Amino acid sequence: MIYIAGVDIGNNTTEVAVAQVFGKEDVRFLSSSMVRTVGIKGTLRNVMGVIDALDQALEPLGIARKQLDVVLLNEATPVIGDIAMETITETVITESAMIGHNPATPGGWGLAQGRTIRLEDLKTASAGGDSWVVVVPGTVEFEAVARQLNEATARGCKITAAIVQKDDGVLINNRLSSPIPIVDEVKFIDRVPVGMPAAVEVAQVGRTIEKLSNPYDIATLFQLDPDETRQVVPIARALMGTRSAVVIKTPKGDIEERRIPAGKIILIGHRQRVEVPVDEGADAIMAKAATVYPLEEVQAETGTNVGGMFEQVRQVMADLTDMPVSAVRVQDILAVDTFKPQQILGSLAGEYAMGNAVGLAAMVSTQKLPMQRLARKLEEEIGVRVVVGGVEADMAIRGALTTPGTRAPLAIVDVGGGSTDASLITEGREIHSTHHAGAGDMVTLLINTELGLENFDLAENIKRYPLARVESLFHMRHENGSVEFFREPLDPRLFGRTVVLTDSGAVPVESKELLAKIVAVRQQAKRKVFVRNTLRALERVAPAGNIRLVSFVALVGGSGLDFEIPKMISDALLEYGVVTGRANVRGTEGPRNAVATGLVLAFAQEYQG
Structure with a gap:
């Protein structure tokens, strides 16, 4: 009779099954345990978690680690997932600044246009002429703001809207002689350009804005040409579904545009090589991947978004396993269509636009070398023979067969x-x-x-x-x-x-x-x-x-x-x-412990007594 411990190191948990083995058909399971995996699966840091799991399984049995005859490890393949964007990684809008973060307390409602002006400059603004969108800093209390706006209106200034730093939109609007749309909670009020054309829209309660979320309405309000209209599409997308918004046309050249291409994925099989652009979407990527069998390696175009992701995955695995980057291969991928918030530089309140993205999970193959290193390290720590027992999937099915x-x-x-x-x-x-x-x-x-x-x-x-x-x-x-x-x-x-x-x-x-x-x-x-x-x-x-x-x-x-x-x-x-x-593994463990149980059963089949 020998004592055996099967150990399943997963990405999130490490599971142990302890058993007595008397012969090929005579295996008696004694206990099991589960702890969180320490470190990335398949790396030396896993040793701490394995020792903890072994101790928890052995404690109720009154058995010391040194009484174990062998510890069996699964063959663990590290897997790292990351996001590669289908669209640009950095959305920067030329000649536009925008606000539209859906504050909880905008004031008034409606659509208004005018030129931006600081609150302190309103005293010297001439009556008649331009319409004004007043920019209000957080240092002025709402009662003083309302009083100054009312005084300017009485003097003949045409005040159409306001942009406020604090959450005082409703408080200010309730004290105005002529209510106006007010967008508040603008964090970066100092970034609002002064003297520039602006449009402010606030929807009624329970509704969302209509004009500033449509690129053609923005083009109408600011008299944009077709090329400029194309540039404001991310603005309109970011403002969809919000209750309030501001769009300001900034001086030409204030904000520049930079784009990084999504890149291509290269699928390499035994006899074929297929390239598929990431911006074709997940379905196209997976359809091409299905045609390459067996898939031996997945690469990515250098100098692109997806290329950077792959290099990061390889570098992380190389650092963790002490292997050269060239020896780390991406063996399989899963592509999924998704959306990712894109921060809009030039925005004034931390706004973002939802951009199409492709989520990529990359499975990194490092062969058996890291697991052999892990087995040797564990053996040194616990003084018990440690063996890499078998492939996870094979072991899991042996354990699952114990399900009634x-x-x-x-x-x-x-x-x-x-x-x-x-x-x-x-x-x-x-x-x-x-x-x-x-x-x-x-x-x-x-x-x-x-x-x-x-x-x-x-x-x-x-x-x-x-x-x-x-x-x-x-x-x-x-x-x-x-x-x-x-x-x-x-x-x-x-x-x-x-x-x-x-x-x-x-x-x-x-x-x-x-x-x-x-x-x-x-x-x-x-x-x-x-x-x-x-x-x-x-x-x-x-x-x-x-x-x-x-x-x-x-x-x-x-x-x-x-x-x-x-x-x-x-x-x-x-x-x-x-x-x-x-x-229900062994009729007691539910879906857990299948691999650890399978490792023990597979070893028992080879046991000679």
Whole structure:
């Protein structure tokens, strides 16, 4: 009899299964554990997490590390995802400055034009003549602002609108003898050019602006030619859906334009080489990738956006594995169409435009060398023989077969943090597996990007947990429409906000997007990555590429515990007549621990006693 520990190092978690092995058919599992992976999967930093997971699994058994006969590691392939923009990386508008950040308290409503003028200069402005858009700094109180505007109006000055730094739009407008549209909360008030033509639009409550979100209306207001109209398209796009906006024509040459091309992806197979421009979109990229089989390497055009992304991925992996950059290869990609907020330089309140983008998950192949290094390092630390046991997908299917109610032919899908793995075991016990880039980390990246959160932890929570809207201190409306009431008042800071219902409590979402929009972004991201990659992987391992010839599909890994993914994948496979569900490894572990369990079972088959 020997003690065996199977260790599955994933992108997000490290799992352990400890067992006694008496013979090929006599394996008794004793315990299991799971901890967060330390460092990027497949690197030396993983050793700390593995030791922690081993200790947690051995503690209830009263077994010391040195009593283990062998520790088995999975073959872990690092996967890194990044975003490559389809459009320009830096949107800079020539001869225009704009504001349109949808402040909560604009004043008045309507569309107005005039020339910008500082509040302090209004005293010397002549009566009659030009119409004025008054620029108000945050150093002046709202009552003094309203008084000065009323005095100028009484003197005969034509004041049509105002741009205010503080959130005083309503307070000022309520005190004016002649109400005007006012846009407030303009952070960079000092950047507003003076003496230049400007247009201000404020919509009524519950509506959005119409004129300044249309490039042709902007062209009409400022008498632009066709080339200038093309330049203001990003302005109009950025202002769509806002309640208030300002567009100012700046002096020629104040702001310049710079563009960086998206570039091309180069797909290299055994006998063919295919190039596909990133700006053709994800569908075109994946369609071309499907024609190159086997896909040996993916490269990118140098000096472009996607080229920079690939070089960064290679450099990171080279640094982590002590390998030369030339030895690091991108072996597979997943491309997904998405949107990314583009900061508009020349804007005055941190505005952005949503630009089309292609999200790319790149799977980096570093062969077995890093795992062998990791095994040697772990062996030195714990004083126990460490062996790289087998390919993840092969091991996962051995573990999944311990799920009650399954039999061969069985396919498993393991959607992890960085990659999607699939394996098929035939009735003759032959195993076919595949390994594809793109999984949970890619979904988090898409959510973070499309919602403009700049907070990966929040994006991860949005991916993992349902949402709700706190409508009062005593009730919230869940994303499915149900209402939950509370005996004790909720945290007042949550009132009127969208929250993520995590295991540790409600976490507010720092976004102005509506609940329905956030839910839609989350579900679309999961379908684009999880469902698409699942079908892609199953087609690769299914007999003759026909998923209908697969009888059972079991979901393993953390994604199997997700509150949405199993149903999404089940719905996608419904037309194929496949029995689909979460695995229940060893009848006790649910979808977790499949790879660690499979490592132990595979080793037992070779055990000679």
